[in-house]
Amino acid sequence: MAFRKMTLPAFPPRLWSLAGYPGSGKSTFAARMRGPMAVVDADHRFTEVLDMVQKEVYSLSDNAADNVSPEAITRLLVENMPGSDVKTIVVDSLTAIITPLVVQAMLDNDNGKNTNMVASFKTKALAMRQLQDAVTRWGSDVLWIYHLMDARNGKAKEITRASVSQTELARLTRSINMQLQIVEEGGKKGIHIVWARRGRSGLTLWDESGSWENMPERIEEAVYGGLSRAEQDQIEKGEPEVFPNAETAVSWAFEQGAFESLEHARNAYKKLKTDRQPQSAREMAAFWISDVQARMTNMTLQTATEQLEQTEAPF
Numbered sequence: 001m002a003f004r005k006m007t008l009p010a011f012p013p014r015l016w017s018l019a020g021y022p023g024s025g026k027s028t029f030a031a032r033m034r035g036p037m038a039v040v041d042a043d044h045r046f047t048e049v050l051d052m053v054q055k056e057v058y059s060l061s062d063n064a065a066d067n068v069s070p071e072a073i074t075r076l077l078v079e080n081m082p083g084s085d086v087k088t089i090v091v092d093s094l095t096a097i098i099t100p101l102v103v104q105a106m107l108d109n110d111n112g113k114n115t116n117m118v119a120s121f122k123t124k125a126l127a128m129r130q131l132q133d134a135v136t137r138w139g140s141d142v143l144w145i146y147h148l149m150d151a152r153n154g155k156a157k158e159i160t161r162a163s164v165s166q167t168e169l170a171r172l173t174r175s176i177n178m179q180l181q182i183v184e185e186g187g188k189k190g191i192h193i194v195w196a197r198r199g200r201s202g203l204t205l206w207d208e209s210g211s212w213e214n215m216p217e218r219i220e221e222a223v224y225g226g227l228s229r230a231e232q233d234q235i236e237k238g239e240p241e242v243f244p245n246a247e248t249a250v251s252w253a254f255e256q257g258a259f260e261s262l263e264h265a266r267n268a269y270k271k272l273k274t275d276r277q278p279q280s281a282r283e284m285a286a287f288w289i290s291d292v293q294a295r296m297t298n299m300t301l302q303t304a305t306e307q308l309e310q311t312e313a314p315f
Contacts, residue, residue, distance in 0.1 A: 011220045012177050012198055012232075014088070014141035017169075019148050019162060020182030025189060026145045028052065029182070029212045030090045033143055037088040038081070040135075042067045042096035052211065058086065068097050070127040074134035081138045088141040091131075094172070095147045095163040101127055102165070128168050132175045144172060148181075166247045170262050173251035178223065179244070191215060194244045198232040199223035201244065242285045249288055258295040 014033065020026045027049050030039075035055030039046045044064055050057055058080075066072040077089075091097070101124040135142055146169075151161040162169060173179070179194040183204060190206040200223050207215060224232070243249035250265045259265040272291055278284035 011224045013139075014143070014178075014216065014220075015136070015176045016142070016178045016180055017144040017146070017172060017176050018180045018182070019146055021148050024182045024184070025212065026147075026182065027092055029191070029215065030092055030143050030145065032212045032214070032216055033090065034087040034141055034216075036085050037090055038077075038084070038086045040067050040073055040089070040091045040097075042091070043093050046090070046092055055087075056085075058084075068100065070097065070131045070134070073097075074130055077134050077138070081140075086138070086140055088143065089135050089138070090143045091135060091145060092143075093145040093147060094131075094168075095145075097131065098124065098128065098164055098168060124168075125171075128171050132171065136175050142176070144176065166250065167262055167266055169245075169247035170250040170254070170266065173247055174255065178219075179248070180219070191219060193219065193223055195248050196223045196235075198236045199227060239289050240285060242282045243288070244281075249285070253288065253292045256292055256296060258292045258299070 018026055018029060027043070027046055030037075030046070031049040031052035035053055036058065037053065037055070038058045038060060040060050041047075044067070046057070060067055060073065060076050063072075066076060104123075135144075147163040148160050149163055151159055164172075173195075177197040178199075179196075181192045181194050183190050183192045188206050190204045191212075192204045193201055195201050203222050205215065205218050205222055207213075227235075240252065243252065246266075246269060250262060250269050253259060253269070254262050254265045259268065268291070269288060272287055273284060276284075276287050278287055
């Protein structure tokens with residue numbers, strides 16, 4: 001087969017995450033993505049929205065257990081994606097895949113099976129990496145879905161929390177270019193653009209159809225419309241004035257090369273927040289960017305010193 005000429009796409013690929021409460025319409029939104037699509041149906045509910053998908057929907061496996069096993073998901077995608085016409089891979093949901101691994105690690109810790117509680121979560125970290133590699137390697141659009149839940153923070157204040165840990169979400173941020181969240185107000189539902197790597201963030205688009213009709217296209221136009229490639233590059237490479245959440249801040253710092261691991265970055269972020277007690281998200285962003293810049297400067301100086309020591313002639 002002859003090579004195909006590459007063309008410049010109008011918008012970046014749809015490498016998106018979508019968070020929302022149970023029953024808020026996450027699977028319905030997924031049905032509006034480009035088809036044909038392959039669905040990792042970990043929540044076992046995607047058949048409820050099949051009639052909304054414009055093209056074919058391929059099931060990862062008829063075996064329910066395969067849809068929650070990172071190893072099985074990897075194997076089945078490797079077997080079936082090459083040569084397929086799949087335009088979008090939907091992971092519905094990441095919560096159902098990761099949560100059992102977290103619960104098992106906690107049970108093993110409680111039962112004394114693990115002598116190192118930090119190392120006990122290594123399986124979860126490796127599973128997340130394996131899952132990301134398996135899903136994102138094909139050049140298709142990807143929609144990662146996870147749940148939101150009500151919780152209380154250390155001051156007993158009610159908050160909204162993701163069902164996946166900040167560390168996992170920081171890892172996920174490296175594989176996506178947009179974070180979306182379903183919001184509700186006055187009986188209406190909308191999509192809030194929490195973060196966009198190369199476009200406008202902080203927007204909310206309200207659904208007039210009741211079923212997210214044309215919402216992916218509306219999101220792309222709102223986030224990227226009118227922005228030149230140079231302007232998109234500037235947004236991606238620039239220093240944010242504010243981070244929408246901790247996982248985005250941690251992922252950004254790791255991508256700058258300031259930390260050896262996401263865990264190291266997360267712990268540094270938490271310590272900085274505790275020590276400096278910022279009064280706003282904007283102030284925390286300023287503290288964090290300054291801290292990361294200082295780390296980068298120290299790393300550059302250390303590298304230069306080591307190189308100088310290696311080149312000096314011995315006496």
